[in-house]
Amino acid sequence: MATPTEHNEEEIHLPEPSIWPLIVALGFGVVPVGLLLHVYGHGLGIGIMGGGALIGIIASVAWASSVIKEKASIDQKWGADSLSLGWKLFLISEAAIFGAFFAHYFYIWWRDVETWPPPGTPSIDLMLPAIGTLVLITSSVTCEFAHKALILNRREATKNWLLLTILLGLAFLTIQAYEWGYLIYSYDFTVATNVVGTSFYLITGFHGLHVVTGLLLLILVYSRLEMGAFDRKRHFSMNAASWYWHFVDVIWLFVFLTVYIGIQT
Amino acid sequence: MSIGTPHPQKPTPAGAGHPVYTPTESPPHHTTEYTGIMRWLTTVDHKLIGIMYLWLALFAAVAGGAMAGGIRAQLAFPDGIGGERLMTPEFFNQLTAMHASFMIFFTIIPAFAGFGNYLIPILIGARDMAFPKMNAFAFWLLIPGMAIMLASFGFGASQAGWTAYPPLAGSQYSPFAGMDMWIFGVHLAGASSILAAINFIVTMTTMRAPGMKWFRMPLFCWATLVTSWMVLVGTPVLAGAVTMLLTDRMFGTGFFNPAQGGDPLLYQHLFWFYSHPAVYIMILPGFGIVSHVLASFSNKRIFGYKGMVYATAFIAVVGFLVWGHHMFSAGMEPWLRVYFSFMSMLVAVPTGIKVFSWLATIWGGSIQFTTSMLFALGFLGLFTIGGISGVFLANVPFDIQVHDTYFVVAHLHYVLFGGSAFTLLAGTYFWFPKMTGKYLSERLGKVIFWLMFIGMNLTFMPMHWLGIAGMARRIYTYREEFTALNQFVSMGYLLMLVGGLLLVGNIIYTVAIARRTAGNDVWGVNQTQQTLDWETTSPPVPHNFDRIPRIA
Known part of the structure; x- marks a missing residue:
């Protein structure tokens, strides 16, 4: 098992707040709703499913790039x-x-x-x-x-x-x-x-x-x-x-x- | 000082004589700061996320408790009042399925995740969880999960119990969308649990403060660590099982359909491979909490710290090898029955180690009967009753006799309500002042405890007799001779209802109106306990500690 590594005591890095986790969760959370609507014969099903997935994917990309940016700036x-x-x-x-x-x-x-x-x-x-x-x-x-x-x-x-x-x-x-x-x-x-x-x-x-x-x-x-x-x-x-x-x-x-x-x- | 190995050592600040936490003039700022509702929606702070988990669990507990009220009302008057039925049998079935699903997936598991989130980084001397954003994501997944499950009431909610066995849960007997919505709710809750588990394991592996060796971690951390491993290995199997159920329902696959060569029994195996360990997932963190509470209010160190850690791990390992005891009456080779029966009884050994260590902890201590302590002591008694009826159930001949009767309902509520819920209440009263800086009313707390304790026993103790006499569970009616006992049981529910409402009211009142009076060492127990939660302010600053403590 890894041993605990030294934290830098002088600097306090708290991660930036972010709205993306919420958006990703809600976006992907809508996907099953769309799937159900589709399976039970509602015309909007596919659209809702695709829309939810799209929101989820876009928000994931935004989340990932914000993390990459943030990580690049600190040790x-x-x-x-x-x-x-x-x-x-x-x-x-x-x-x-x-x-x-x-x-x-x-x-x-x-x-x-x-x-x-x-x-x-x-x-x-x-x-x-x-x-x-x-x-x-x-x-x-x-x-x-x-x-x-x-x-x-x-x-x-x-x-x-x-x-x-x-x-x-x-x-x-x-x-x-x-x-x-x-x-x-x-x-x-x-x-x-x-x-x-x-x-x-x-x-x-x-x-x-x-x-x-x-x-x-x-x-x-x-x-x-x-x-x-x-x-x-x-x-x-x-x-x-x-x-x-x-x-x-x-x-x-x-x-x-x-x-x-x-x-x- | 007790005989046990002392657990966390005294943290010594880098500069001798200074407290670990010293309020700074200018705490670190983010480049973006949010206020109001946006602060909660965008937060990645483990403390705020932990609090949101706890609110969600409280909401689900109220919802699930209301469903229990519906169940008890129907069973008090199975033929209705004045010839008018209270509800349809179908709605009763939905209530039993959803009561269990809400209490398991959205109350107990998220509540422990909430305590874990709030306390683990503080107890190991870290500033946050390892993956703060994933932490937020894991929480937010619960929102669509719970929304879908709650909304399923509008689309023919599941009537197949929380176990959702096919063929009852298959498309032939549950043709409604509500069943699929239940499955998606479980998926989302499961994904949330897995992500949270990964986060806990990584946090405790890589982010312990210097000097915080594995065997200096407080027991709540150990309990959460072991639980997280169980979630990591078990929950995906549940996800796989309900996915198979879903494809059987939606796309005509034959996993559990005998006509296509599938086997419904297999669902039970896969389901209980997760869901028996889930029983321990729902109690081990509670074991951790009462270890803190009992030691603190006995003014002693926990007895047998290392034995407690090993016992927890042993329960987890054996917990994965006993799932078949839920299926004794479902058809199983005799030698397998013997195996599962033996292994199930074996669980009583490490559990016994824990119970006796707690007794040794309070033995000879100078006990303070705070509300938190009362709940922890109540837990000890009630959980032991549930554990003993569990040993009964591990016996194949007895189990077959009482299978699917109220004896099982009594047993599981002694371990899940008398066990898990009481530890949650003990933890709530114990750490509430740390989280908010405000004390919940102790006087009211004792009233709540006695309402809960007495109500709990009035409700669930008679169910043992009802079960042995043959009253079947999950059925909206029963033989006439059970009427008096059932009405008595429903009276017990009313006591718990009053206790629960008082608690919710007290929490809301305290959060909204009461003043902050708590210091760092909320209960004055740090002298003996020396855990890091009492070394920082109440509530802690966003970065928990100005300097990362060094544990000597």
Whole structure:
């Protein structure tokens, strides 16, 4: 565990008040209202959902940039410790959500092991997902190269490796989307087909959502690099984005080994 | 001095002889200052956020208490008054579901988050939480969460209890939007809890004052730390479970639908994997609070400080391994029943360590019967009763007999009302002067305590008998022979209602009108307790301490 670090006793830095946390909370809080209106057949639903999300996203960006500005003006030595610990804890809680979905899947598998997989499940060709796995693992490696390049202060190389990572991530998403479309249209295999379909789409879909988030983080890091942020020691956003990306990668390995290969056996 | 390892050491200011806090002529200013309502809406100060959490919890307690009133009214007159029904059975079901949801997700959990927010940075000698803006965000998430849940009454609120088991909570039997709104309310409250938990863990790991070693942290900090870990690992699983329920309802997925190969029992497993630890999430911070209160008003150090810390952690670990005892009657392998039964009884061991340490703390102390102390002592007795009926329930044969009866209702209210709520009241009377500089009326406080204590026992003790005699919970009516006892129970509710209204009135009056009279050491207990909350002004300045204290 980290030891408490020295506070600077002479200076008292209190964070600036900010309206953004409230706006973000209210913006995203409106999203479920819109979703409900939509599902229960109200015309305004989609609009309200989109509006809430838009407000939430804009306010998040405003919040992030205010934090970046504020942090740039003070010594944030102890702040970096806190941030990295906080980010790791966040990833633990993310893993726990995946844990719930996997627990469901494993339980069903264990219960139905005699007749596995349940009727209606197509035999999924492993070639495409295997390529996707390879692409995602490669992107994890290139992401690490970007991180190392930044530590060596080679900013151009960092940007190039990051760009490659982002492209590989997009390639993965494309493969995933193609596969979904293929399964849905050729085999009529949907969330409602059977419980394996449910697990398959919810787990891969939830993972895909994390890939999208990871890509957004990488793009954020890339654009901050463009703007001249970070040096070889201070680049928490880079660390955070790369941990997140590795996390997404590890989860995918789990998905591939248990869901894809598991459905076949 | 007791035998226990002394907990926090005397803080020694850097310049010897000076108090840690010295009022400065010019406190630090922000470049932007807000006043009035904007000061609250934009604040990132852990103290203001903590106070907002507490107001929200008080509001939810009044709302949830009113729902309890509806439940008790119906059960006092199940056939109505003069042939006129008080409410429809459906509305009664909504009241039971929403009473529990409000009390759990919007009263007890946010109230402890409020105390944690206010006190943790002060008790560890920090100026704020690690992530002040995220802290504000975590609080604000509760507003849409509570609004959605409250608004669900207009759209067919959940009738599936706070547990929302499918198929009852599925689209076939709960076709109304209110059920979905309940799920979103839980999502938002859960997200708020997770963010707050991350913040607490990071704050206590990286921001302790120099010399504040792990084992010098006061017990309330330890309790919050352990609780935060439980929230971090458990709450996401609840979020996952209710998300599956939501997709089953909205998009026809088959997680819990047997027709598609799903399994409704699995929801119960996932739900209780969080919701049993949630029981400890709702009581461990309270354990922390009474540890402060009992030691302070016994004029002694807490007995067995380290044992208390380990017992808290042990409860948390075992708490994750006992969820199946909620499902004994739901169908389970016999060996699993034996396992869950044994593990559940095991929880009594660390809990016993804590109860006996508290008894040893007050043993031989010079006790001051303040209102706060009365609530803490009341907690000790009531929680022990709830703990013992918990051991009954851990026995499979007994549990199957009383499953879903009022015995369970009695048990859970002894631990959640006699336990959690009494610790919250003890904490309120204890730290209110620190937060506001004003004392709540002690004379009225004692009246409130006795109303609550007597009312609580009149309400919940007879429920044990009702349960053993076979009265089912969550049903708007019952067999005729239960009428007299039920009306007696509802009278008990009235006593608690009077106590609750007096308390709310007293809090509002004190905040609005009373004068500030509290000094730094509000109760004159710092000599023995030596915790940092008594080293700063009441209320503390925005930056808590002019100099970060050094703990020697």
